[in-house]
Amino acid sequence: MMNKEEKIDAIKNGKIVRISDIIIFAVLAVVISVIIIFVSMRESGDTVEIYCSGELVGSYSLETDASFEYGGLCIVISNGECYVACSDCDDHICEYFGSISKVNETIICVPNSIVIKVVGDSGLSAVV
């Protein structure tokens, strides 16, 4: 066993990693890996659904680029992402939502009562 002075010297010279250091590294490693897993598992959507006053008014594929107007919003689908390019409402908040592409991401325009939502793979083998 080393005495106290020897230990302090060893730590100062970088020969011993402190137990508390290792605990911090371990915790960090776990946290980072969990974050990475959750981010990579967030599923990209394949369809955007547009709701007006809570009622589904249309669905559009994220795979096909499109640009159209609905309820005063200019909705653009491009490169698998959907965003609102312009709005006739006063606050323009929906324009600042940016692009959405992952399942359950939404753009909401309160003045026009419109919700745009990304949905994923339906889980069905086929639809007739």
Place this chain on the structure above:
Amino acid sequence: MFLNKLKKYICFLFALSFVVFAALSVCGCSFIDEDSYTNSSIVFGSEFSVIMYGDNSSAAFEEMLAILDGIDAEISLSDESSTFYQFAAAAKGSSVEISQYAYEMLTFAIEYNSLSGGYFDIGLNRASELWHVDVNSASYFAGSEIDFELPSIEEVNAIKDEIAQNNSQSIFGIEIDYDETTQTANITKLYDNVVLDLGALAKGYCADLCIEIAKNYGIESALVKLSGNIKVIGQEFTSGAFENWRIGVSSPRPRDTLIRSTLFALEFDSEMSIVTSGDYERYYYFEQGGEAETIPICHIINPFTAMPLGISYDEELGAYIYDENAVIAATIVDECSVKADAIATAVCLMSYDEAKDFLLTNDIDGAVMTSEKIAFVGISELYEEEVYNGFTAYEVEYLA
């Protein structure tokens, strides 16, 4: 001593986090799928696609496509060289030799004509042309400008009488001679205006045929889709395991949308076919002008009125009107796809109550809907009803 214990503890922590990380990555990213074979093509002017499992899938698909193309070339009413095009143009008394496939389809057509009390009719092409909903009218369904007038009620009634006359002597106005020894079939026209459109049940018939071909190639699990017809055998390999096929049915409303939401879904654990017919894919709106309303004209023609689904003529108004209570879509579930195809079309032309009674009396499973109501006949269990529930806004009935 204390230090050593802690060191061990920390090593364990590291090992544990590594294991958890590895396990999560394996679950998340690397399911190994059994090789599925998928392919698609265009047959009868619409999508034909397959999912199959097995080494012979590619050869099976080639054979399916060759046979389907052959049937298409024989029965097409848009291709001038087809047997049925020439038969349509020929005069009364003419006869042609038809293939075994066409003969079988005609036999089925006659069977389902009588089963449906005449609602299923393959002799309606002249009425379809009159209303611009025939095989050459796809551009109107796609939204091109309506540059014609609707037919007058006199023209419609003339075609109606013609359909009745064609069916008076024998169903569809033809005589069929089948020679058992040579296995050849001939059909003869009894009237000049007999036009046979086998397209009305060809997709269902071909779905059955494709599944038979798949079985002949030793394929145990397959899905065949021809436009509104799906037939499955076996199971689907998904997320690392074999699971029952899960088939969704598109919601007919809202009508004008690029991608349809799912009305409901069903799960199949054995050979089964599901066919949907309705007024929401091939239709256009016609503005009659004046006091008369704008009406939807769809491709399903009623043989008893020679008018499209839901349309009737208002004498007082002197214009056509649309019945808001008309059946707008029907889904039939049956092992036999050709039966499901024919019955789905026929049921769309009945009134809602008539349709429910018809399915109940004939022990046929399916769903019938109007713009406000939906009835499930013989279907008690829907697949994941909490997810696929586009029907909840309707008045729902379960009949068994």
